[in-house]
Amino acid sequence: MDSQTRHLTLLGATGVGVGAIVGGGILALAGVAFAATGPAAVLAFAFNGVIALLTALSLAEMASKFPQSGGTYTYAKKALSVEAAFAVGWVVWFASVVASVLYAIGFAHFATVMATGLWRVFVSDVPDWAGSPMLKTGLAIATTGFLSLSLIRNTGGGGHFVNFSKVVVFGLLILTGLIAITCQSPVDTSAAFTPFFTSGFTGLVQAMGYTFIALQGFDLIAAVGGEVREPAKTIPRAMILSLLIALLIYVPLLLVLTAVGTPPGESIGEAAAEDPEGIIALAAENFLGPVGYWFVMVAAVLSMFSALHANLFAASRIARAMAVDRTLPVRMSELNPETAAPTAAILVTSTLVSLLLLLLPDVGAAGAASSLIFLITFAVGHLLAYLLRKRSKRRPPPFRTPWFPLVPILGGIACIVLAVFQGMTVPSAGGIAIGWLAIGGIMFVALFRTRASVMDASNTANNPELLNLRGLSPLVLVPIANPQNAVAMISLADAMVPADVGRVLTQTIVVPSRDWNPIENDEPIRRSQQVMQELLRASAISGIRTESLTTISVEPMKEIARVAKLHRCESVLLGLSDIDEQNQALHLEALLGELDANVVILRSRKDWIFEGVTRVLVPIAGRGGHEHLLALLLGSMQRHRSADQEPLEVTFLRVMPVTALPEETERAMRDLRRLAWDLCPNSKVDIVISSNAIATVAERCRKSDLLILGVQRVGRRKKLFGAFTRALASRSDCPMIVMSRRG
Structure with missing residues (x-):
């Protein structure tokens, strides 16, 4: 168990997952899913939800046995060698950092769009500099710095007010959409879902591969497991609860957008193909007027902000767990004496996010690399869950996933299939992942291997x-x-x-x-x-x-x-x-x-x-x-x-x-x-x-x-x-x- 105080209750731990999952992913990727498979995007998200639930069960079982911060890195350290654990931790940390970059950019984009829209309504014409890329980058870096200071000053990671606000906004969108469905004829509703599969089974698989990352975030609860109270009970409940909340928002929202999000005679797939990034705002405006557009803007700003907060929180804890084991500089393991926050790990993580915001030439490829890494580490997580269950006969985990070994086998295969698809669809994603792993391998051999091996030997001696x-x-x-x-x-x-x-x-x-x-x-x-x-x-x-x-x-x-x-x-x-x-x-x-x-x-x-x-x-x-x-x-x-x-x-x-x-x-x-x-x-x-x-x-x-x-x-x-x-x-x-x- 980590020495730091366990302060996250079920509400707080669930808040970490909800903050990371709900909003940001669907706002960015719903249009891509609709363009790939039409109304069947609803099924793509639902099937991804099943895979995510299988993965959550495997991670929850390991988290109940090892209630420590670090997530998949910690479990790899227990079941594999210190070298393999470093590789897992290094890429998971990078994936969370890149996810933070994407959400920081998303927040800056939607905040700028929202601000310029309000300026245009209440003041006058928007100045040319308001749309400057440098302004958006500066806002993204400033927001990252603000959240980092917030994480240093207090240990909470849920962002309850922001989470509650965005759930309410999405709830209002769904409710008004359902009312709009009842006001149109059943014939028009049926026509909106026809054809259901616009690209057959291939399109459905493509949509799943593109959008699985939209459900990423439940794993962050395991990554901060060392700060969760009663972890054996709280972590599994929080992971499953956060996923269910996300699915209860995503699936109805996609159904509403499909049914009443486009004018008669235009399909949701056609509209998404023309403007995939703005499809949710346009669809909401279609059935709710300008109010719907502003609802989506508010939801987008809140979602990107909370997702950035949750990913910075979890990424810093992964880095700190690695530093404790000497697989990263030991200074990153130090805790703030007043708040027990890993100050150095937070600062290093936020600095890396800020550098990538300035230097990353292809944000899309980096995002695909992040998605690919998460899928691979989820597959590794299923393997680890299988190995740890088989090898834990003397002290089995308090929470045990049902239908073992079917859950880790099916979940692992599904994650591997989606990862292969992601790697084939965006080859540069695999290149980025391999390049980052190569950098880490060189650093590990040159700087960390000796001390990490000694620390691993000490841990093994204390826990045979x-x-x-x-x-x-x-x-x-x-x-x-x-x-x-x-x-x-x-x-x-x-x-x-x-x-x-x-x-x-x-x-x-x-x-x-x-x-x-x-x-x-x-x-x-x-x-x-x-x-x-x-x-x-x-x-x-x-x-x-x-x-x-x-x-x-x-x-x-x-x-x-x-x-x-x-x-x-x-x-x-x-x-x-x-x-x-x-x-x-x-x-x-x-x-x-x-x-x-x-x-x-x-x-x-x-x-x-x-x-x-x-x-x-x-x-x-x-x-x-x-x-x-x-x-x-x-x-x-x-x-x-x-x-x-x-x-x-x-x-x-x-x-x-x-x-x-x-x-x-x-x-x-x-x-x-x-x-x-x-x-x-x-x-x-x-x-x-x-x-x-x-x-x-x-x-x-x-x-x-x-x-x-x-x-x-x-x-x-x-x-x-x-x-x-x-x-x-x-x-x-x-x-x-x-x-x-x-x-």
């Missing part, structure tokens, strides 16, 4: 269920030769991969001499059996389920590597009593070079208990490539803390030489703080100036329960168990963990 949700079941291999280490080793292995999400495989190795005769000498076997017996006893005492394996080899290190490869182990946990000898270090380096797995080496005392660790010392000498594994280990230790234990105290230590310049020390402190924040937010950082790093760290070890070090990497297959580690092991009896990340 994520492994199951991603379809993973990692295996930890624990070779044990000394039974005195059994309890500590098994408990540490379980902390790395809990038994309910992964497996712990203990290994004992019969190590005979090269001329061993098992018939005459069974001592190696009996010794191995004693170790195995102690392992089983330790497993039973600790309550940790393990699997056991016994093999025979004269070269134990090579045998460990063979078993790890054979079973595709995620990690290997070794327990050693002495790691300060040069010969032992060489054997370990050879093993590290053989293994394509994470390796954790534990040196501990006989009475050492992993769960009893409180003070952890982590010396850092720059980023050594093992931050991912360190995040896993520290996150696991945090997860294992019981309520009656002291809080875990982690100290990150950097020893700087006496020759270090002040600016170097300052930069090192800044880097150390950032690393510590990523790995363990409540940890301490310390920089010591010393000419003897080993002595400094050894002194700090006296006040620590555990020392964690990383091996030195000099290549993918070359890892050194360096002199620093060996010297430190010889000068301190503090329990020590040495880590080597796979690859």
Whole structure:
């Protein structure tokens, strides 16, 4: 759950959806639908409504299980890799930004038309500059800035007054239209709907593809899920309710426009083909006079304003969710201390919208790209809903969509079909989407991947269920030769991969001499059996389920590597009593070079208990490539803390030489703080100036329960168990963990 206050009630959450859906899309796209398929545009919107409801059900199920802001990005993060989640979040953020651009332009257009019309009626001729494109662009940017400041100053996202006003205006249009239908003859009404399909089934599909984006907006409720009260109940209800409100306005309005929106002898399809953008205003004027025209203008201004507000609100929350996971700059995750609004995320989002308003050469293609991206991400959402339901057997979502798996399958196929149609109809839309994804991919690899991977590892350690949700079941291999280490080793292995999400495989190795005769000498076997017996006893005492394996080899290190490869182990946990000898270090380096797995080496005392660790010392000498594994280990230790234990105290230590310049020390402190924040937010950082790093760290070890070090990497297959580690092991009896990340 997000730390920010949940302030959106059912009314507020529904307001986000209604604000985004109702009005803007139908005003912009009803004419396109009528031109493509005639009166059957009513069916196009109705069928799109069914697809949207299927999608809402899938998103609502995931939102009830993960009531956090971010929408589809958050669900992709749970079920897929961090790289895939970034791709989803990056394009969804872009789609919401482009939707904001379109609604900002729409607001500026209708506001200008409305203002010039009033000026012409009440003042005089309209000056030439009033229709200037720069004026409209400036008004769009100013409105974006105004709404951004509004979102920073208060956390509400519904815009209740604006939503209520536009629903009332649309309601009046529908009511007066129904009255007009009763005043004309049934023959004229029937003629207005004939022919119903002007372009057959193909035209109907075209109209659906063009207009599906008109129902986009229900997904924004999931995107702001971290701010919704009682999310398991509220989010599904709000999503479905906002869609039903939109359909209860759209379908009757289209029926009214078809029946009485054109003069006798002219069809709605012909009128829309001549003026698709203004068809609703012209149709309303036909049956209601000038009042109808002004009704549509008011509805258009209110609709574009509320849709812009809702999309800015949701887009900033998507950006903030990504920044929390370090897939965007971490500054964008910061919240306003007074309003809990993500100020930086709002400002970055609104700035991007303003830049696109100035620079975007083809707004139509960008809008089509936005529609295409939404369709693709909705299809991904159906896939995620299917995967998460299948993988959530232990903790199913509170809200479960009916008719599973029919809903995600049918909804996903429908979204893919419409996306293919959109991509074929507007090829430039696919190009824009691919270009934006390429930009994001380059930025992710260059700027975000390392920190995002570390944060993802920390999240996984704190919530091991994520492994199951991603379809993973990692295996930890624990070779044990000394039974005195059994309890500590098994408990540490379980902390790395809990038994309910992964497996712990203990290994004992019969190590005979090269001329061993098992018939005459069974001592190696009996010794191995004693170790195995102690392992089983330790497993039973600790309550940790393990699997056991016994093999025979004269070269134990090579045998460990063979078993790890054979079973595709995620990690290997070794327990050693002495790691300060040069010969032992060489054997370990050879093993590290053989293994394509994470390796954790534990040196501990006989009475050492992993769960009893409180003070952890982590010396850092720059980023050594093992931050991912360190995040896993520290996150696991945090997860294992019981309520009656002291809080875990982690100290990150950097020893700087006496020759270090002040600016170097300052930069090192800044880097150390950032690393510590990523790995363990409540940890301490310390920089010591010393000419003897080993002595400094050894002194700090006296006040620590555990020392964690990383091996030195000099290549993918070359890892050194360096002199620093060996010297430190010889000068301190503090329990020590040495880590080597796979690859």
